[in-house]
Amino acid sequence: xxxxxxxxxxxxxxxxxxxxxxxxxxxxxxxxxxxxxxxxxxxxxxxxxxxxxxxxxxxxxxxxxxxxxxxxxxxxxxxxxxxxxxxxxxxxxxxxxxxxxxxxxxxxxxxxxxxxxxxxxxxxxxxxxxxxxxxxxxxxxxxxxxxxxxxxxxxxxxxxxxxxxxxxxxxxxxxxxxxxxxxxxxxxxxxxxxxxxxxxxxxxxxx
Numbered sequence: 001x002x003x004x005x006x007x008x009x010x011x012x013x014x015x016x017x018x019x020x021x022x023x024x025x026x027x028x029x030x031x032x033x034x035x036x037x038x039x040x041x042x043x044x045x046x047x048x049x050x051x052x053x054x055x056x057x058x059x060x061x062x063x064x065x066x067x068x069x070x071x072x073x074x075x076x077x078x079x080x081x082x083x084x085x086x087x088x089x090x091x092x093x094x095x096x097x098x099x100x101x102x103x104x105x106x107x108x109x110x111x112x113x114x115x116x117x118x119x120x121x122x123x124x125x126x127x128x129x130x131x132x133x134x135x136x137x138x139x140x141x142x143x144x145x146x147x148x149x150x151x152x153x154x155x156x157x158x159x160x161x162x163x164x165x166x167x168x169x170x171x172x173x174x175x176x177x178x179x180x181x182x183x184x185x186x187x188x189x190x191x192x193x194x195x196x197x198x199x200x201x202x203x204x205x206x207x
Contacts, residue, residue, distance in 0.1 A: 013042055014050070022047060023054035059122070065110065065142050068119040074112040076149040078193035079139060079156065079163070081108045081130040084123070094125040102126075106133045110150075115192025130155040134163075151190050 014022070022040060025031050036047040069077070083104040095103045105123035108130070112118055121137045134140050134156060143150045144161035157165050166186050167179040175183070 013046065014040065019050040020054055023051045026051045065119050065139060069142065069146055069148060072112060072118045074118065074148065076113060076151060077118065077143065078111045078113065078115065078190055079108065079134065079150050079152040080193045081106055081133055082197050083126050094127045096126055108133050108137055108139060109193065109196040110139065111193050111196045113192065115195035117196045131159055134159055151186060153190065
């Protein structure tokens with residue numbers, strides 16, 4: 001027998017703990033709403049509502065970038081972006097990333113020097129380039145205000161503030177020995193940021 005509880009003015013067929021399980025299964029296994037509905041004996045619409053309510057709750061508890069950085073107190077941070085596939089690819093051109101050549105959303109990550117996650121950004125349309133995403137989420141201004149150096153790749157060139165990116169090679173003008181050495185050192189320091197995406201094992205889902 002299903003237990004009925006109340007959540008505001010809405011009647012819920014499952015306990016809060018069961019709703020949390022549905023959301024965790026959806027996020028961890030990328031299970032379809034149809035399978036969740038069949039497994040928990042609820043409608044697809046109800047399964048969708050439960051998942052979204054849990055995701056929204058988790059999002060509301062996430063710390064701001066400023067708070068996360070003040071708590072972590074890193075010597076410097078690593079910033080990078082990725083295109084995460086959506087659970088339902090849209091056909092609108094703003095969801096399509098020309099760089100990644102697929103539909104998805106732009107996610108920005110800020111980590112400490114060891115690659116340990118400090119903060120993930122909310123999702124932006126896949127066509128959003130990294131430097132625009134960094135500015136939209138105020139990563140540039142926050143790092144500058146807190147005086148925290150930020151190492152990023154060439155996609156963030158021109159960001160300003162405390163952002164440091166590799167030297168670009170211009171047509172007909174090869175990099176100097178010093179610039180090449182700086183780029184190599186920069187790449188070694190930036191490498192751990194890849195772990196923020198690889199180790200999370202999470203699917204970033206929208207809709």
